[in-house]
Amino acid sequence: MDAGLFTSMLFATVVAGTPLIIVALGLLVNEKAGVLNLGAEGMMAMGAVAAFAVTHESGNPWLGVAAGMGAGMAMALLFGVLTLTLMANQVASGLALAIFGVGLAAFVGKPYEAVALQVVPPIRIPFIADLPLIGEALYNQQALVYFSWALFWGLLWFLHRSRAGLVLRAVGEAPSSAHAIGYPVIRIRYLAVLFGGAMAGVGGAFLSVFYTPMWAEGMVAGRGWIALALVVFATWRPLRVMIGAYLFGGVMITQLFIQGSGLQIDFPSQLLSSLPYWATIVVLVAISRNAGTIRLNSPVSLGKPYRPDA
Amino acid sequence: MLELEARAEPSRLMSFLSPLLAVVLMIAGGMLVFAALGKDPVEGFRIFFLNPVKDLYGLSELLLKATPLMLCAIGLAIGFRANVWNIGAEGQFMLGAVAATGVALHFDGSESALLLPAMIVAGALGGAAWAAIPALLRTRFNANEILVSLMLVYVANLFVSWLVFGPWKDPDGFNFPQTKMFGEAALMPVVLENTRLHLGFPIAIAVLVAGYAFMNRSYAGFRMRVAGEAPDAARYAGFSAHRMIWVGLLLGGAAAGLAGMGEVAGPMGQLTDKVGSGYGFAAIIVAFVGRLNAFGILLASLLMALLYIGGEQAQQYLNLPSSISMVFQGMLLFFLLGADVFINYRLRLRHRAAQGH
Numbered sequence: 001m002d003a004g005l006f007t008s009m010l011f012a013t014v015v016a017g018t019p020l021i022i023v024a025l026g027l028l029v030n031e032k033a034g035v036l037n038l039g040a041e042g043m044m045a046m047g048a049v050a051a052f053a054v055t056h057e058s059g060n061p062w063l064g065v066a067a068g069m070g071a072g073m074a075m076a077l078l079f080g081v082l083t084l085t086l087m088a089n090q091v092a093s094g095l096a097l098a099i100f101g102v103g104l105a106a107f108v109g110k111p112y113e114a115v116a117l118q119v120v121p122p123i124r125i126p127f128i129a130d131l132p133l134i135g136e137a138l139y140n141q142q143a144l145v146y147f148s149w150a151l152f153w154g155l156l157w158f159l160h161r162s163r164a165g166l167v168l169r170a171v172g173e174a175p176s177s178a179h180a181i182g183y184p185v186i187r188i189r190y191l192a193v194l195f196g197g198a199m200a201g202v203g204g205a206f207l208s209v210f211y212t213p214m215w216a217e218g219m220v221a222g223r224g225w226i227a228l229a230l231v232v233f234a235t236w237r238p239l240r241v242m243i244g245a246y247l248f249g250g251v252m253i254t255q256l257f258i259q260g261s262g263l264q265i266d267f268p269s270q271l272l273s274s275l276p277y278w279a280t281i282v283v284l285v286a287i288s289r290n291a292g293t294i295r296l297n298s299p300v301s302l303g304k305p306y307r308p309d310a
Numbered sequence: 311m312l313e314l315e316a317r318a319e320p321s322r323l324m325s326f327l328s329p330l331l332a333v334v335l336m337i338a339g340g341m342l343v344f345a346a347l348g349k350d351p352v353e354g355f356r357i358f359f360l361n362p363v364k365d366l367y368g369l370s371e372l373l374l375k376a377t378p379l380m381l382c383a384i385g386l387a388i389g390f391r392a393n394v395w396n397i398g399a400e401g402q403f404m405l406g407a408v409a410a411t412g413v414a415l416h417f418d419g420s421e422s423a424l425l426l427p428a429m430i431v432a433g434a435l436g437g438a439a440w441a442a443i444p445a446l447l448r449t450r451f452n453a454n455e456i457l458v459s460l461m462l463v464y465v466a467n468l469f470v471s472w473l474v475f476g477p478w479k480d481p482d483g484f485n486f487p488q489t490k491m492f493g494e495a496a497l498m499p500v501v502l503e504n505t506r507l508h509l510g511f512p513i514a515i516a517v518l519v520a521g522y523a524f525m526n527r528s529y530a531g532f533r534m535r536v537a538g539e540a541p542d543a544a545r546y547a548g549f550s551a552h553r554m555i556w557v558g559l560l561l562g563g564a565a566a567g568l569a570g571m572g573e574v575a576g577p578m579g580q581l582t583d584k585v586g587s588g589y590g591f592a593a594i595i596v597a598f599v600g601r602l603n604a605f606g607i608l609l610a611s612l613l614m615a616l617l618y619i620g621g622e623q624a625q626q627y628l629n630l631p632s633s634i635s636m637v638f639q640g641m642l643l644f645f646l647l648g649a650d651v652f653i654n655y656r657l658r659l660r661h662r663a664a665q666g667h
Binding site for chain 2: 222274
């Protein structure tokens, strides 16, 4: 492989992995607090369409990202009211959110389907972007790529070094104990759910404003679900989320490069496009084989409703 | 202030009332949506909910749309009752359609009366085979069936698209992504003259009855209900969790595959890349709104079908995107999940001062 191809594939892999990192890290916080929100696909779709619409109307992609974040949080709030206040089943509510979000996004996005956005130029970090091979790929990227790295470091510190992170984990492991010590379990869970929604919205915004940049029904294409799978794959650890997201990005990009390379490979493009989904299944199988690993690492009260005075 | 207070036991009355409450709230919410979009809400209501069923043909279209929904939903309900979360009915639906199409294309030109039964069997087997993947991975490797069955929806979609753009493309089809039209013997006979309502509808009703019998009158169905409602009791009684996963997924897949067969051999008459039209996902809502029981699913599938057709009417007469159906369907499920809280809790007025903590 020549150096130019390596650099452009690395660049594309990082771009493809970025929305997965942002969304999956949000879901990780969500799940660390003991709440399973399966609605990521719907929150991403809403984030994508809101960001696209606002960017198109205002011409400012950052207003768009803020709108995407807001839309994701609004969806997450809906989920929170259902599952945390009204104690509805988390699996059913998450599925509802996924179906509803995708549908609502298709509905509000209809007028924007044939519209294109200006490409947002990347931000070049002086000096290190001149590094051979990796410089152009890693340090001449969209701002949200750098954001995903900051999010990772921030989360690592938050979960394992800060008091608030400890409380969050306590709420996910043993809500009754956390409540007994005096922590507001429901309020903390609301915050975690909102954070998950915000990150899903930003991930969606990245897709529609920076990555493609366009809006089409179904453009999230299962990334919300893949992000959910990533959190399991990562056994709820941020570093593994990063690695997993880039692996997936690599799989997505490899099949695109093969399709676009003009190589005379006698393999249908549609079947190549299904590779990332197969890859998700394969890693899920690989990581879940050992039931003990999952049980040891998953937040103990994940998916279980909690009511303080019950 | 108002507070939720746990009921001593779940209210049976509320478990019947809550779907009705959800429907009323959805209609109210829908009228608000119409008003927000600058349409007359009463006119919107008339076009969305009444127009589709104003004559016999409209009713037959409603039953036609409800057919795949009730088939997929009853299959899902069997699994959901045992906490087997198959959410990939959409993919199983497509694979059923593919398998049935395979049979129809292979015996193209045949006038045998056995062709249609063979397609029905192929459809059910195709759906079941697709659902067997998450079942196998779940039982052998403990892989989450929600994520696996969902990933397979995307795979199925791409697979169908490969077939109709590639090997199965109609050579005389002007390059459209579709197979050739099925012969007469490969089409579901129409059961009501001058409509499109076909044999799939009575079959779906029969499957609903069979689903009812399985869930409420068989020992296997009883075990699955126990596993869902009291997992510890099921484990103590020695019910095999693996077998329930297999039964839940295979029955769900077979029913969804049958529904897919009914679409290609019914209103479509061929396989196209648009075969997956969201019925498999909508069926999840149908199963929940129908309270996971056969009669409820019958009613819920009619309601959801009405929402689909209402959306088409809204597109035609109100100039709104037909995806407004999905907004209504989503609202319905949200309101239901919210209203369900009153099955286990009641509202009580409580004074702040009286609070103990």
